[in-house]
Amino acid sequence: MxxxxxxxxxxxxxxxxxxxxxxxxxxxxxxxxxxxxxxxxxxxxxxxxxxxxxxxxxxxxxxxxxxxxxxxxxxxxxxxxxxxxxxxxxxxxxxxxxxxxxxxxxxxxxxxxxxxxxxxxxxxxxxxxxxxxxxxxxxxxxxxxxxxxxxxxGSFRAAHLEPHPDVVPVAFVSAHSSSTEATRGLLPDRVPHGDAAFTASRAALVVHALTRAPDLLLPATEDRLHQPYRRPAYPATAELVDALRSAGVPATVSGAGPTVLALTTGEPLPEGLPTSGFETVRLPxxxxxxxxxx
Incomplete structure (x- = not known):
């Protein structure tokens, strides 16, 4: 060797x-x-x-x-x-x-x-x-x-930011798999200008919320660009995201799904969530x- x-x-x-x-x-x-x-x-x-x-x-x-x-x-x-x-x-x-x-x-x-x-x-x-x-x-x-x-x-670049210490992610890991290629195929070639502007404002806000103001994470994680179009691919995921957000918990689809990511600040999760088929894991x-x- x-x-x-x-x-x-x-x-x-x-x-x-x-x-x-x-x-x-x-x-x-x-x-x-x-x-x-x-x-x-x-x-x-x-x-x-x-x-x-x-x-x-x-x-x-x-x-x-x-x-x-x-x-x-x-x-x-x-x-x-x-x-x-x-x-x-x-x-x-x-x-x-x-x-x-x-x-x-x-x-x-x-x-x-x-x-x-x-x-x-x-x-x-x-x-x-x-x-x-x-x-x-x-x-x-x-x-x-x-x-x-x-x-x-033509080259990829990245900026690294320090998340706020109060942010505590919780992953609801689905028992089912999903294909990024398949879910990306559900996205339209064009979106309404209003939806693009809405999502741009939220993308800026979520960076601020994750680094400086976690109390803004619920509105900051709203999206109109990709998640609504992917709902047919994973109805259980969409239902769980909806339930969490309705209870005031900032939640998104993780990547292309079907896992759900909640960006909490350590508070207990609400009871009665539709988590059948998901494993709840708190991940630092x-x-x-x-x-x-x-």
């Missing part, structure tokens, strides 16, 4: 209501991987936890593909790799599992390449965003906390992002 590294990456929630394809939040639920360079032979993949028996165990595995892309970007010949994954982030639930996998592979490969060979921070973000397709998820996973992302001159905000642990 030539070198080995361990990386921990957090789950993420994208959009946060009105911040479609631009806002992301890192959550305290983690996957951990170990990536080892081998002196010879073929690459090997081991998977434990979430995804066992369902994800590829060869070079099609997303973490390994992302690591290989990093070596290619660096212009370095890639040795065979041994990848071990310990997965806790649910797959296809709206918690950024694919973004976490991409970030894990890229960060691990950068650590193995070392200073002088590894791509710089901006190149890492851009590679991860292009690899996964969701800059909001990958930036939150990379940096932790709250992020605002955008694309400028992850402020560290992707971390090389060994």
């Amino acid at each position: 030539s070198g080995s590294v361990r990386v921990r990456v957090p789950a993420t929630s994208a959009n946060l209501g009105p911040g479609f394809d631009s806002l992301g939040l890192a959550l305290g639920l983690h996957d951990e991987i170990e990536l080892t360079e081998l002196d010879g032979g073929r690459s090997v993949v081991e998977v434990h936890g979430e995804g066992v028996g369902r994800v590829p165990r060869d070079e099609r595995h997303l973490v390994l593909k992302a690591a290989c892309a990093t070596y290619e970007l660096a212009g370095v010949d890639r040795p065979p790799l041994h990848l071990t994954c310990h997965n806790a982030i649910p797959h296809s639930r709206g918690l950024g599992s694919s973004a976490s996998a991409a970030v894990a592979g890229i960060v691990a490969a950068c650590a193995l390449l070392g200073p002088g060979k590894a791509p710089d921070d901006e190149a890492v973000l851009d590679l991860a965003a292009r690899f996964d397709g969701h800059a909001d998820n990958v930036a939150a996973c990379l940096y932790g906390g709250l992020v605002v992302t955008w694309c400028s001159a 905000i992850d402020t560290a992002g992707a971390v090389v642990t060994g």
Whole structure:
């Protein structure tokens, strides 16, 4: 073996209501991987936890593909790799599992390449965003906390913000999976100007609410750009969001769903919520992002 590294990456929630394809939040639920360079032979993949028996165990595995892309970007010949994954982030639930996998592979490969060979921070973000397709998820996973992302001159960028310490996310993790591609297909090509203006105001407000004024989170998380159009894809999710918001709890669809994210300030949740088919999990905000642990 030539070198080995361990990386921990957090789950993420994208959009946060009105911040479609631009806002992301890192959550305290983690996957951990170990990536080892081998002196010879073929690459090997081991998977434990979430995804066992369902994800590829060869070079099609997303973490390994992302690591290989990093070596290619660096212009370095890639040795065979041994990848071990310990997965806790649910797959296809709206918690950024694919973004976490991409970030894990890229960060691990950068650590193995070392200073002088590894791509710089901006190149890492851009590679991860292009690899996964969701800059909001990958930036939150990379940096932790709250992020605002955008694309400028063909490259993805992100600004990192510190969330208010009183914000306590609660995830209602659905037992059912959802396809981002399918739910995105429900979105119209055009929306009314009034709805666009409404959502723009709320996107600005939710950044203020999450960082400075959590008491404004209920109005700040209103959205007219994407959630209303996706309701047919997950009626139970829409019902739970409606019930939470009617009870005064700021709630959104997490990413493309079907998980629901409530942005509470630690108060007890109302009773009688329609949570059948959901697991209620209080998750702290992850402020560290992707971390090389060994």
